[in-house]
Amino acid sequence: MAFVIFSLSFISVDALAEERLSVISGIANMRSGPGTEDSVLWQVEQYHPVIVVEKKGNWYKVKDYENDTAWLHNSLLGKVDSVITVKDKSNVRAKPDAKSSILFTVDKGVPFKVLERKGPWIKIQHADGDVGWIHNSLIW
DSSP states (O other), X not given: OHHHHHHHTTSOHHHHTOEEEEEOSSEEEEESSSSTTSOEXXXXXXXXXXXXXXXXXXXXXXXXXXXXXXXXXXXXXXXXXXXXXXXXXXXXXSSSSTTSOEEEEEETTOEEEEEEEETTEEEEEOTTSOEEEEEGGGBO
């Protein structure tokens, strides 16, 4: 037991408390540094999930599902349960069942708000209002 406690003392507090947040604005600029004067590296849409890796004032350095990092202003982020597709093509179904009809198919990198969880299935909603079920093996 002493070894476990001793070993844990070398793990940083940040590693134990990674905070997962989501973009709450329609479109957010992912920046090279913590300020509006820093260049925009790319943009993401509403419900894009990120993990906070550093905080500097009102700016958060975040990493995404591909481990890319950038800075976002904290006003663009919120505690919304969300997921993002990680497969080239992911089927979104009418019911939480692999035999259920396919409502639509999405490409890799499409974010969704989580509405409900049922076993390995997640009921999701896109920012445009589309709703359906996706298997958890297809998301981050």
